[in-house]
Amino acid sequence: EKLYTPIRNLTYEQCKQLRYTEGHEALGHYAKVASFEDFIRICSQYGLTAYPTIREEYLDEVIPELVRILKKYHMLYRSIINCCDYEPLVQLHAYEPRLVMTNTRGEERGVVTLEDIQQTLALENSGVTLFYREGFSEENPEVSITREALEYARQMEVPIFIGFVYTPEIYSQM
Numbered sequence: 001e002k003l004y005t006p007i008r009n010l011t012y013e014q015c016k017q018l019r020y021t022e023g024h025e026a027l028g029h030y031a032k033v034a035s036f037e038d039f040i041r042i043c044s045q046y047g048l049t050a051y052p053t054i055r056e057e058y059l060d061e062v063i064p065e066l067v068r069i070l071k072k073y074h075m076l077y078r079s080i081i082n083c084c085d086y087e088p089l090v091q092l093h094a095y096e097p098r099l100v101m102t103n104t105r106g107e108e109r110g111v112v113t114l115e116d117i118q119q120t121l122a123l124e125n126s127g128v129t130l131f132y133r134e135g136f137s138e139e140n141p142e143v144s145i146t147r148e149a150l151e152y153a154r155q156m157e158v159p160i161f162i163g164f165v166y167t168p169e170i171y172s173q174m
Helices: 012-016 036-046 056-072 086-095 114-122 147-156 168-173
Strands: 080-083 100-105 126-132 160-164
Touching: 036 056, 056 080, 056 086, 080 086, 086 100, 086 114, 114 126, 114 147
Parallel strands: 080 100, 100 126, 126 160
Antiparallel strands: none
């Protein structure tokens, strides 16, 4: 049963029991759970870029702690903070304008338009992340960006990240 329970619905004690080898409906495995500070410390230690996603419902309580930890490990400029909507990015930018941020677009978010890119530009250190999931192909894109928006993003040097969510089987095919 726990293999199909989103991590956000598990208790802390249940999360501590998860291991890499266990299955997960979307990812094919559970990532071993670590505290956010441990995650950032490890990224800092190995020179990695951190890419955490912040859920909007926890934003008020998360922002001060997130910024404190990023500063503690000198990761303000080596982290990309992701949110699923635009408004939380505005709140993040107001709290710490040096953060690099992205606004996620998934299949439920639809087409990225010129207006979306213009909003992103208004936040300075901001970009857009397009997520593709199982079943994506050129004939069946789950998300897309208009040609006008893509050209404007290129011209204005707005970062666009492309993320894939896949099972181990799809990973081996890739």
